Amino acid sequence: MSFINYSSREINCKIVYYGPGLCGKTTNLHYIYNKTSPQAKGKMISLATETERTLFFDFLPLQLGEIRGFKTRFHLYTVPGQVFYDASRKLILKGVDGIVFVADSQRARMEANEESIFNLADNLKEQCYDIAKIPMVLQYNKRDLPMAAPAEELTRRLNTRQWPEFMATATNGFGVFDTLKEIAKLVLQELKKGTR
Amino acid sequence: MSSQMVMYDEEFRHIETVCERLARDSVARAVFLIDKNGQLIVAAGQSANFDTTSLASLVAGEIAATGGLAQLMGEREFSTLFHEGDRDNLHISVVASRAILVVIFDKRTSLGLVRLRVKKGAEELETIFQALVERTAKEGAQTPFAELTDEDIDNLFSV
Numbered sequence: 483m484s485f486i487n488y489s490s491r492e493i494n495c496k497i498v499y500y501g502p503g504l505c506g507k508t509t510n511l512h513y514i515y516n517k518t519s520p521q522a523k524g525k526m527i528s529l530a531t532e533t534e535r536t537l538f539f540d541f542l543p544l545q546l547g548e549i550r551g552f553k554t555r556f557h558l559y560t561v562p563g564q565v566f567y568d569a570s571r572k573l574i575l576k577g578v579d580g581i582v583f584v585a586d587s588q589r590a591r592m593e594a595n596e597e598s599i600f601n602l603a604d605n606l607k608e609q610c611y612d613i614a615k616i617p618m619v620l621q622y623n624k625r626d627l628p629m630a631a632p633a634e635e636l637t638r639r640l641n642t643r644q645w646p647e648f649m650a651t652a653t654n655g656f657g658v659f660d661t662l663k664e665i666a667k668l669v670l671q672e673l674k675k676g677t678r
Numbered sequence: 679m680s681s682q683m684v685m686y687d688e689e690f691r692h693i694e695t696v697c698e699r700l701a702r703d704s705v706a707r708a709v710f711l712i713d714k715n716g717q718l719i720v721a722a723g724q725s726a727n728f729d730t731t732s733l734a735s736l737v738a739g740e741i742a743a744t745g746g747l748a749q750l751m752g753e754r755e756f757s758t759l760f761h762e763g764d765r766d767n768l769h770i771s772v773v774a775s776r777a778i779l780v781v782i783f784d785k786r787t788s789l790g791l792v793r794l795r796v797k798k799g800a801e802e803l804e805t806i807f808q809a810l811v812e813r814t815a816k817e818g819a820q821t822p823f824a825e826l827t828d829e830d831i832d833n834l835f836s837v
């Protein structure tokens with residue numbers, strides 16, 4: 483749920499990175515954090531296990547430039563991808579404005595990707611969101627791996643609704659900002675429509 | 679889909695006044711009002727001493743997790759949380775179903791006084807939020823950028 487503050491002239495939006503375990507959600511946020519100038523970012527918070535798996539969420543606040551005199555802030559969250567953390571995923575989705583679905587390009591992870599998209603649709607539905615209507619982009623991550631499936635195969639298996647899609651290698655940053663820019667654009671365009 | 683939250687000048691000032699009064703009357707170090715999604719609405723008292731953005735997101739996460747626990751146990755909500763530290767204490771409560779009031783206080787005051795003042799403040803905030811909901815429903819949320827260009831988006835990321 484975006485928050486427009488006419489008093490302080492600020493707009494806040496919440497973007498959630500979703501996807502199966504180990505697909506690279508946290509790595510996306512780390513890259514964004516490392517490449518953003520200090521005045522445009524806040525502290526990154528990671529609630530993780532000792533083995534660096536996300537336990538509850540990662541959080542990265544970005545204060546980007548202005549649009550028509552309004553400061554825009556994006557709050558980026560990741561969910562824990564491991565199947566058994568579903569209760570936490572539902573909580574993080576509350577009030578979401580846009581979703582980056584990070585898929586793991588490795589063939590062996592294709593079913594995990596599909597399951598995660600279904601899980602996303604279910605969890606959104608529980609909160610009266612419709613996966614067909616909410617701003618969303620797909621990111622096919624880990625393009626650097628030799629076991630990566632061809633893009634066409636990922637599109638066919640995962641992109642059932644013509645979402646914008648991006649190739650990425652989050653570890654070196656390839657595709658990371660393209661993905662973020664597109665979701666930011668879709669979210670702001672949705673805002674343009676005003677209250678539903 | 680849930681409607682977006684809109685804050686207007688008048689209600690904002692009003693909320694600010696309530697939070698500042700609460701900070702003063704309860705002798706708290708700081709008072710924060712946070713939207714349930716983790717966005718800071720108002721900070722009062724010595725708020726400059728705190729990383730408010732991190733605080734807001736963690737408190738919202740905690741309230742969300744507590745809400746999940748409440749559901750599991752068949753409770754409607756656990757509406758207050760209290761954390762006691764060596765130096766500072768945190769009193770966290772849900773107000774008007776959609777916001778979270780956080781009071782940070784130390785030994786100069788007592789939990790009893792904080793509780794009492796929070797109760798009063800929460801009632802006032804409830805009224806303001808009610809008015810806000812009605813106003814938003816009536817006026818609708820006009821967006822400040824009717825025509826958004828690709829260039830606008832690129833500029834956002836050039837900072």
Ligand SMILES: Nc1nc2c(ncn2[C@@H]2O[C@H](COP(=O)(O)OP(=O)(O)OP(=O)(O)O)[C@@H](O)[C@H]2O)c(=O)[nH]1
Nearest residue numbers: 503504505506507508509536562563624651652653
């Ligand atoms: N080769 C390669 N490895 C990657 C890429 N992106 C992430 N990884 C690695 O994959 C592992 C998991 O990455 P994370 O970002 O922690 O995955 P996650 O999606 O946050 O996982 P959960 O928190 O369990 O849901 C790490 O070892 C990363 O370095 C990529 O593009 N290429």
Ligand SMILES: [Mg+2]
Nearest residue numbers: 507508535536
């Ligand atoms: Mg993670």
